[in-house]
């Protein structure tokens with residue numbers, strides 16, 4: 609049995625980011641994952657701050673580049689908010705994950721596809737992972753990057769939380785009279801928003817709710833929104849929870865470091881999870897490479913604090929939407945769009961809005 613330095617479970621954005629850094633530093637890395645990109649629901653929007661965080665360009669998988677965001681209090685008319693430069697890019701998530709895994713492999717990471725994990729055993733010197741196929745792998749460390757329904761969390765008896773929820777589908781561009789810009793329709797669903805993300809040959813349409821149980825972003829709600837907004841029903845519909853529980857979880861258990869949605873690193877206001885996934889994957893790698901894995905929670909402390917603040921803001925924002933959405937459209941919108949895109953903290957956005965150069 610090969611003895612790996614680290615097993616990364618999950619080849620999503622958190623897993624690929626961790627695997628890239630660890631393999632680039634010469635560690636023996638095994639990425640164990642279900643089929644890469646297979647049906648993971650995600651609208652594939654990457655903000656400027658995420659593009660800056662990635663170790664490589666993702667130009668080959670970019671479908672659209674966005675500089676203007678259209679924001680409405682649905683169904684009222686939308687207002688364009690201009691970002692200074694590029695706001696985000698649109699990708700197809702399966703293409704993005706396969707591309708990022710190839711980059712990690714090019715650094716030396718090994719990849720094995722599995723149907724899932726059966727057990728994890730930890731002891732003083734390392735850990736053993738067995739898969740549903742009956743294969744066993746040993747390593748010194750494990751990065752759990754297996755998403756919001758993390759099996760690693762469950763196998764280790766860690767608490768499971770319910771966070772945000774989203775559902776998405778596709779509409780063919782050819783079926784539309786008008787190809788929309790990137791649009792957020794706040795209040796298209798209670799406690800959240802509807803989105804239209806243009807992707808070249810199709811539009812990704814979806815519904816997001818920031819907290820579990822507020823409303824059901826289900827197939828009927830999505831069909832209804834899509835019919836009213838675009839005049840046609842979506843195909844390829846799927847939903848998934850988002851990990852928004854970082855302020856409440858432990859980031860490590862023994863030799864296991866949780867990253868991405870498995871650690872709850874998604875910000876709850878908009879449900880942007882790719883940034884937190886890449887960031888936490890890189891921080892997990894940094895802690896391991898320093899041979900001080902216990903530093904990982906420390907490296908994540910600022911992001912955890914920021915997400916606590918964003919959680920409070922989300923509660924207020926969606927509860928007071930008749931006031932907060934016009935405020936966003938006409939007063940603070942462009943500052944927030946810039947801050948969101950570039951990765952400014954809420955405190956920095958406030959200073960920027962008051963005219964400070966940052």
Ligand SMILES: Cc1cc2nc3c(=O)[nH]c(=O)nc-3n(C[C@H](O)[C@H](O)[C@H](O)COP(=O)(O)OP(=O)(O)OC[C@H]3O[C@@H](n4cnc5c(N)ncnc54)[C@H](O)[C@@H]3O)c2cc1C
Nearest residue numbers: 618620621622641642650651652653754755868869881882
């Ligand atoms: C509908 C929807 C739209 C979204 N749109 C956006 C967006 O536009 N922009 C954005 O920033 N965020 C978006 N998000 C959030 C984003 O998708 C997640 O936050 C992000 O994918 C988290 O990355 P991750 O690597 O932690 O987990 P995931 O992307 O969930 O990756 C987990 C990986 O682990 C594998 N895996 C799972 N279980 C096992 C197992 N038992 N054994 C082995 N492998 C396993 C999976 O196959 C997958 O490869 C969206 C979420 C949803 C639900």
